[in-house]
Each structure stands twice: as structure tokens, then as C-alpha cells.
Amino acid sequence: MLVLPAFCIAQGGLGIGLKAGYNFANVTNASSINNSSRAGYFFGLFLAPSSKGIITSRHELIYSRQGYNFDNGTTSGNVNLDYIIIPQMLGINITKFVQLQLGMQLAYLLNAKADSTSKNAGTSGSYSSVMSYYNPFDYGFGAGVELHPVLGLLIGARYNISLNNMYKGFQTGQMPSFSTINAKNNVVQIFAGWIFGKKSHSKKKNPSPSREN
Numbered sequence: 001m002l003v004l005p006a007f008c009i010a011q012g013g014l015g016i017g018l019k020a021g022y023n024f025a026n027v028t029n030a031s032s033i034n035n036s037s038r039a040g041y042f043f044g045l046f047l048a049p050s051s052k053g054i055i056t057s058r059h060e061l062i063y064s065r066q067g068y069n070f071d072n073g074t075t076s077g078n079v080n081l082d083y084i085i086i087p088q089m090l091g092i093n094i095t096k097f098v099q100l101q102l103g104m105q106l107a108y109l110l111n112a113k114a115d116s117t118s119k120n121a122g123t124s125g126s127y128s129s130v131m132s133y134y135n136p137f138d139y140g141f142g143a144g145v146e147l148h149p150v151l152g153l154l155i156g157a158r159y160n161i162s163l164n165n166m167y168k169g170f171q172t173g174q175m176p177s178f179s180t181i182n183a184k185n186n187v188v189q190i191f192a193g194w195i196f197g198k199k200s201h202s203k204k205k206n207p208s209p210s211r212e213n
Contacts, residue, residue, distance in 0.1 A: 014197065015048040019154070021191025025066040025081075027166065029182040033070040038078055040065035044085075048195055051093070058089040058101060066187055075177045077116035081134075081166075081185075083107045087142055099146045105160065107138040107185075114178045133176060138164050138185060152195040160187045 023040035044062035062085040069078045089103035112130045144158030162185040 015050060015152075015195045016197060017046045017048055017152070017154070017193050017195040019044060019046060019060075019062075019191050019193030021189055023064060023066055024188040024190075025068060026186045027068045027183040028161070028186045029184060030068070030070075030180045032180050033072045033178065035183075036069045036071075038067045038069050038080075040067060040080075042085075042189060042191070046193075051091075054093050056091040056093060056099075058087070058091055058103075060085075060087045060089070062087065064107075064187070066185055070178050072177055075116045077114065077178065079178055080111075080113045080115075081109060082111040083109055083138065087160075089142065091146075097148050099148065100144075101146060101156075101158065102141075102143045104141050105139065107140075107162075109134055109136050109138065114176070116178060130176075133167055133179060135164060135166060135168055138162050138166070140164070140185070144189070148195075152197075154193045154195060156191055156193075158189045158191075160185070160189065162186070 020043035021041070023042055024037050025040050026037040027035055042062055042064040044060055046058055046060040049057055064083045064085050065080065066083060067078060067080045070076060085105055085107040087103060087105040089101040092100040092102075094100060109131070112134050114130050140160060140162035142158050142160040144156055146154050146156035148154050164184065165181070166183045166185060167179050167181060
């Protein structure tokens with residue numbers, strides 16, 4: 001990931017970029033715990049193959065802080081989830097300034113933490129290892145739009161939704177108070193970034209040949 005982009009940039013065939021932004025994260029299928037969105041952040045790098053056509057691709061490696069707030073009547077609090085995400089996106093260039101993106105992503109859960117106002121949350125034996133409740137791998141799809149206003153600058157938004165259940169297949173009575181069986185990640189991202197090695201759209205004019213008298 002570090003050596004290949006440098007080589008490709010030297011050859012003029014590939015750009016490497018950095019991006020960062022805010023997550024507005026939540027979960028689906030979790031009405032029983034009165035879930036609500038929670039702000040987070042993400043950052044990472046990506047590879048952007050140069051393309052003069054309509055179709056292009058994007059390969060990313062992202063660290064993402066996600067989660068949700070909850071209130072089930074007896075306890076309330078929040079859940080923080082730290083993922084490494086690998087999106088593989090198809091880009092559709094509407095113009096040289098606007099790109100639509102659609103694709104799939106894989107994710108690996110690095111860490112999970114639940115904070116609650118319940119006197120038992122985080123202290124009883126059943127909450128001593130929150131990670132044991134979660135599926136370590138996640139997958140889903142994403143769609144978004146990116147604006148390229150000038151040089152290598154990019155500004156965009158993306159919607160990511162998971163297809164895999166966050167929690168393992170416990171029985172209803174075994175689920176912790178901050179979870180529900182069929183919950184899935186649901187994230188809106190707002191971001192900015194920069195593409196290094198992006199070629200200018202302007203064309204250089206060749207000097208006119210001199211005429212001999």
C-alpha cells in the first residue's frame with residue numbers, strides 16, 4: 001500500500017489520496033432500545049487510478065469510529081465501535097468536477113466499548129468483555145458523491161449500510177441491555193481530502209513553429 005502508489009504516481013497512472021471527516025452513525029432494527037445517532041470520525045488513505053473516461057475505481061483503507069446512543073427504559077448510554085474498513089468503489093464521472101460512487105466494503109472490528117448509566121453496566125461479569133458480543137467482521141455497501149472543485153481537493157458525502165448483524169447469535173434473554181439481535185451498522189459520512197498526483201485538466205499549448213524568411 002505504501003510502495004505501490006509511489007511507483008504509480010511516478011509513472012503518472014495512479015493517484016494516492018488522504019481523506020477525513022465526520023460519521024453520523026446509528027444502527028437499524030433497534031427500535032427496542034430507542035437508538036439514536038452518534039457522532040464519530042474517520043480518516044484514511046485511498047488509491048485513485050487516473051481515468052479519462054466515465055468509469056473509474058477507488059480503493060480505500062479507513063479507520064472509522066461508529067456506534068449509537070440507546071435508552072431502553074432501565075439503562076441509557078452509548079456504544080463506541082472502532083472499525084478498519086476496506087471500501088472498493090466504482091466511480092462514475094458525471095463531469096470532471098463531480099463523481100458518483102457505488103460499491104461494497106469489508107470491515108474488521110478493532111474495539112468495542114459500552115458506557116451506561118445503569119449501576120450494573122460495565123461492572124458485572126457479563127459486561128467484562130464487550131467484544132465477545134460482536135461479530136468481528138462486517139460487510140455491506142456504500143454510495144455517495146464527490147466534488148473535485150480545484151486541483152487535488154475533494155469534498156464529499158457517502159452513505160454506508162451493513163448487511164451483517166453486529167451481534168452474534170445469542171438468544172433474546174442473553175443479549176446485553178444496550179443491544180438487539182438484528183442490529184446493523186448505518187453510517188452517513190461527510191468528508192474532505194486531497195489527491196496527490198492528480199493531473200491538471202488544462203492542456204498545454206504547443207509553441208507555433210517559427211517561419212523562415
